[in-house]
Amino acid sequence: MFRHTKLLQFEARPEKPDPVYAHKLQELIGGAFGEMSVTMQYLFQGWNCRVEGKYKDLLMDTATEEIGHVEMLATMVARLLEGAPATMTAEAVKDPVMAATLGGMDVQQAIVAGGGALPADSNGYPWNGRYIVASGNLLADFRANAAAEAQGRLQTARLYNMTDDPGVKAMLQFNLARDTVHQKQWLAAIEELKADGLEDEIVPDALLDVEDQTHNNTIWGLSDGPDGPKGGWSTKAGIEYLTDPKPLGGPGTAPHPDPALYSTYSPTMDAVGTAKGKAKSVKNKLT
Template sequence: MFRHTKRLQFEAKPERPDPVFAHKLQELIGGAYGELSVTWQYLFQGWNCRIEGKYKDLIMDTATEEIGHVEMLATMVARLLEGAPATATAEAVKDPVMAAVIGGMDPQQAIVAGGGALPADSNGYPWNGKFIVASGNLLADFRANAAAEAQGRLQTARLYNMTDDPGVKEMLKFNLARDTVHQKQWLRAIEELEADGLETDVAPSALFDEENQEHNHTIWHLSDGPHGPEGGWTRELEYLMEPQPLGGPASAPAPDPALFATYAPATSATAAPEIAEGDVQTFYSERDGRWKNQVEGNKRASSASDTKAEAQREGRRLAKDRGVTHVVRKKDGEIAETHDYS
């Protein structure tokens, strides 16, 4: 149950009408990081929360406050539009640059909303429910919440510097303060989730054994910028300075003829890579159900592992040490990937 109180959470009275700024202020209502977004984000997070108690109460307290923020901003927009479009708009567009860029108020504020706020952003784009994040995982959601409040505060700060109206500035000062609090509370709540043993650093905290062990600790150097490895994250993560593509060509299959998509059938099959003596192969042995590494030309395997990830990691090390190619096969024997370390 929700109960509406007629008084605003904080005053929303401009000193004078300003339809141009009313247009800008729409971003804080219906933008991707506006108050409508965090309102519905927190409401659905609260409704989807499976843990009764402090976390759900915090979410619902904040969600309900955000409804009040939408009301404050909508009231401010309506008051900034007082007298528009007949007189205030004409005054606003006397500056030719402003007139060319924004043309005064958003016409839909008059035509559709009757001189009031819209559920839209500063370009008039309607608010979209796709903006919200409500996954049911509190760690993932709280991180999204902190980011949303950071973006919201950033936009509020920018708008604060776009007006000299004392009344508008006072309301925005309040909004800035609440965005500060909300960022801090979500960050602290993330810490408490870990302290309570509910979540860890990574969400979800599952399937760590199943994920590809070779690729869960590397950052791929894929840009010209050389300074990534200088960061503190290299204490836990390895910077892979010369990563190689692991998949085959990104070719789509032949289309359904009824779709009439242009298609040239392949003229010949792609030849399998040639395996030279001394290269290292990682493969599955049906005989004992283990993954093995064998140097091409040797009669016996160099190592055996219970998992493909362990064998692949050892095969890569062996190939690097020998300066040869590492060939990784699928369970059925087909070549999955090759890496040249010569």
């Protein structure tokens, strides 16, 4: 059960309208790493969590907070659009919507949303449920969460430097702080999963005894130069760096196609890409 408190989590009031910045701010709402993504990611991780108690509560608490962040940003977008495009009309352009559009406003915010926010990114691309990660494995999910918060904070920081509006900056300062603590909480939760014996370093912590043991401790050095082996991921983790790895398989030739698909192929080559001793005609091959 969710309840809506009719107060914003933090104030979202710009000093003046700015439809161009409202267009940019859409990224923090409906972008791949926007608030809609982390909201749905944490909700589905929480709903799918099989561990009742602290981990599920952390997921659901954070997910519910993120719903409030979407509300804050949507409110800010609507207020940035207040009076626009009518008050932002360029003298050379008679139609106010066209003037704002040419100035960088998202025309769909006016035409589709009636002067409000959209469930879309800064290019107007609709938010997509495929952005979210909810695997059922808490270690994999928490790592994805830390990465999502890092990307979201990075984008928020960039947008912070794209405005001089003190009201917008104040809200983004709050968002930056929340992104900071969310990164820290997911990283700490990862360590706690290990301490509680629920997960280990590798996801999943299974089938380690049946995987090919020859290839589970090497890095293939496939870049020119000597710098790759200098990384601590090789020396400190005890991983062998292969400086001249060799291919282990044969040619990647596809098998002969189904004749009904009419794909082009050479009848003088067999399925592994080697020449046949005797060529056959395409007609004979197909029959």
